[in-house]
Amino acid sequence: MAAEREIQLISEKFREFYAKGRIETPREMERREFGFIPFGAKAMFRHLSFSTPEDLRLYLVKNTPAHVYYSSAYYENPEAEMERKGWLGADLIFDIDADHIETPCKAEHDRWRCKGCGLEGRGETPESCPRCGGISFEEEKWICNRCLDAARHEAQKLLDILIGDFGFSPIDELEVSFTGHRGYHIHVSSPNIRELDQPARREIVDYILGTGIKAELHGFKPSLERLTTGEGGWRDRLIKALYDYLEEADLKALMEAGLSRATASKILEIKDRLLQILWDGRPSLALRLIRRRTLDKLVEAAVEREASAIDTVVTTDLHRLIRLPGTLHGKTGLIAQRVSVEILDDYDPLVEAVAFKGGMLKVYVERAPRFSIGGVLYGPYIGEEVELPMEAALYLLCKGAARLAG
Ligand SMILES: [Zn+2]
Ligand SMILES: [Zn+2]
Secondary structure (H helix, E strand, O other): OOOHHHHHHHHHHHHHHHHHOOOOOOOOHHHOOEEEEOOOOOOOEEEEOOOOHHHHHHHHHHHOOOEEEEEOEEEOOOOOOHHHOOEEEEOEEEEEEHHHOOOOOHHHHOEEEEOOOOOEEEOOOOOOOOOOOOOOEEEEOOOOHHHHHHHHHHHHHHHHHHHHHOOOOOOOOEEEEEOOOOEEEEEEOOOOOOOOOHHHHHHHHHHHHOOOOOHHHHOOOOOOOOOOOOOOHHHHHHHHHHHHHHHHOOHHHHHHOOOOHHHHHHHHHOHHHHHHHHHOOOHHHHHHOOOHHHHHHHHHHHHHHHOOOOOHHHHHOOOOEEEOOOOEOOOOOEEOEEEOHHHHHHOOHHHHOEOOOOOEEEEEEEEEOOEEEOOEEEOOEEEEEEEEEHHHHHHHHHHOOEEEOO
């Protein structure tokens, strides 16, 4: 975290941003709870409410919080303590974070250090320290285009299900936003889901993840000769998922899916025939080549690969506070930004979400990998003073990777 002088500068920049113009607000903002985390603090101020966008904007100008959140829920009294708020319903929220997606670039830009014994490593932080078994780490995590592309790909898979299977309107009911850091949020606002309780939301999550999907209910049974495809839903998705999975799978992947070496080798031998069967939409024929138990394992692995990497805890939480689109992310200085579904394909957050442009700033960088902001590549830097364009300097200051020079 940045120190006093740095916080002052970042706050000043955040203030300029909020002073400039209007602020985006969620639907029915007066029924939402708002929460804020100040710079340099860990705890959140919450149970606040605002009745107009201008009230909220003035609060942001005055207090310049590092993080701004609002409730997915609608309440009778958003300012009351939890039990007295009077829950009226909640939007359905999906959180996709590159943190939870395996990307090879993490080995290049992320680091961890065990607080117990000081062991350092690159890439994803282990569950426990390989040397001392400790579970407490200092982490340096960075965003890059490859991580963000992976997160966007997951968001697109999710949108396909929400639009294709659930029938939500991409114009009226779905909102996608870049989180300002490592991923995307998808908000569903619809009277059809508003009052769903936790178990009902859990069912939606299970459907999206393809949890417990049964191959025989989707055409993989001996009696059915030719499958009707093109109906949407998991039937088509499963065939496609299995096709894509098999096409790429090697011996190692098949064994990781739980197959013996012998069975995995056999699958590779008959791979082309299996692919043809799936391509022809005749999954029942697959059971003439492989056993049901083998098929089930392949299906499970294929579904896991195909399902969207959502954080299930967020979606099933009825009182979740989530980042408010249009506000700044205190760890990057980037805008948490709404993105319309049609342009998501071409959206480049590290260019579009840049908030601070103009001017140069001299900073001392402790350590930063190669990174991209505003379409320009910087670094890597280690223990050096550099003069950078404002957006890059602010980014490093917010990340706590640099301090003001001099
Ligand atoms: Zn250790
Ligand atoms: Zn990356």
